Amino acid sequence: MKKIAFIGLGNMGGPMAANLLDKGLDVTVFDLVPEAVQQACEKGAKSASSAIEAVKHADVVVTMLPAATHVKSLYLGEDGIIAHAPDNTLFIDSSTIDAQSARDVGEAVEKSGRKFVDAPVSGGTAGAAAGTLTFIMGGSDQAVEEARPVLDCMGKNIFHAGPLGAGQVAKICNNMLLAVLMTGTSEALQLAIANGLDPKVVSDIMLQSSGCNWTLQKYNPCPDVMENVPSSNDYQGGFMVKLMNKDLSLAMDAATTSNSATPMASLAQSLYRLHQSKGNQNKDFSSIFKMFEQH
Ligand code: NAD
Incomplete structure (x- = not known):
């Protein structure tokens, strides 16, 4: 049986590792937060005392960290994990980072x-928990084919976007669109509320109309319209505002490099920055809904 090392057990990594364990795989975990390691061990994982210790016997290493700085410092340099893994190890980094950092690593x-x-x-934390994530890979054909069976245990749709870094380019294009959809859906629902409509009824109408989109289908930003989404849990868990701002910065950098016009995303970025500056950095990104509330 393949030995997997899983590093980074946060909102996404925790449930992803749990799915590998559910499939009966041999998983060794490491995170800087001991409680996260403890939770994975309760599901059958082995704990390692450091990242280097975790990868020592791994056939496959999966990393799920916040940003490029964490990924680079984990992999690169003398204290990096690369040289401590067996010669044949496959590394899969599922963090969202800029394409150049992914290429460097x-x-x-x-x-x-x-x-x-x-x-x-x-696919968000719900997709991570359900094992229905979409994975967007960049890398060689051989590495991609080797990664597929492992990713199959955590996801439903698995794409090969192109060479190293291509997965990250596709991902930030997607998240740039998601930020626009979430802000647009939020202002539409608040407009309906301000004009006396029930957000549940309006959501049902838009789900069957031309405004239908993923945020309405899976992640309604208005509290108590949907169960088991962050908006119905005081915007806890999910995808933090500071991570959405990171992804919008990555998209804006890519737009500058390629001289692309991205006016909708520019506006969404300003709104998310303003929202973060008001103390919302650790809330789920659907909390932008509150910004449009009338008092
Ligand atoms: P998170 O902050 O909840 O989890 C990150 C985990 O990494 C934390 O537990 C942290 O302790 C750990 N960590 C950081 N540095 C480490 C190190 N050197 N060694 C070991 N552990 C370390 O973040 P998340 O929401 O799980 O997101 C992870 C990545 O996935 C981000 O790049 C994010 O943009 C992306 N993403 C998140 C979502 C979402 O809905 N949350 C969806 C898609 C993609």
Whole structure:
């Protein structure tokens, strides 16, 4: 049986590792937060005392960290994990980071003779828990084919976008659109409320109309319209505002580099920055709904 090392057991990594364990895989975990490690161990994971310890016998290493700085410091340099893994190890980084950092890390892994794919995900914490994530890979055909059976245990749709870094480019384009959809859906629902309508009824109408989109289908931002979404749990858990701002910055950087016009995303970025500056950085990104509330 393949030995998996899983590093980064946060809102996404925790449930992803749980799915690997549910499929009966041999999983060793590490996170800087001991409670996260403890929770994974209660589901059958083995704990390691450090990231280096976790990868020592791993056939496959999966990393799920907040941002590029965490990924680079985990992988690169003398204290990085690459050289501590067996010669044949496949590394899968599912964090959302900029494409150049993914290429830098991937090239360092390949230089050592090991394999790497960038494999950011879409589907949110609910998709992570249900094992229905979408994985968007960048990397060589061989590494991608090797990663597929592992990702199959955590996801439903698995794509190969292109060479190293391509998974990250596709992912930030998707999240840029998501930010626009979430702000647009929020202002539409608040407009309906301000004009005396029930947000549940309006949501049902829009779900069957031309405004239908993923935020209405899976992640309604208005409290108590849907069960088991962050808006119905005081915007706790889910995808933090500070992470959405990170992704919008990545999208804006990519737009600058390619001289692309992204006016809708620019506005969404300003709104999310303003929202974060009012103390909402750790709330779920659907909390932008509150910004449009009339008092
Ligand atoms: P999170 O902050 O909840 O979890 C990150 C985890 O990484 C934390 O538990 C942290 O302790 C751990 N960590 C950080 N540095 C570490 C290190 N050096 N060694 C070990 N552990 C370390 O973040 P998240 O919501 O799980 O998101 C992870 C990534 O997935 C981000 O890049 C995010 O943009 C992306 N993402 C998140 C969602 C979502 O809905 N939350 C959806 C798609 C993609």
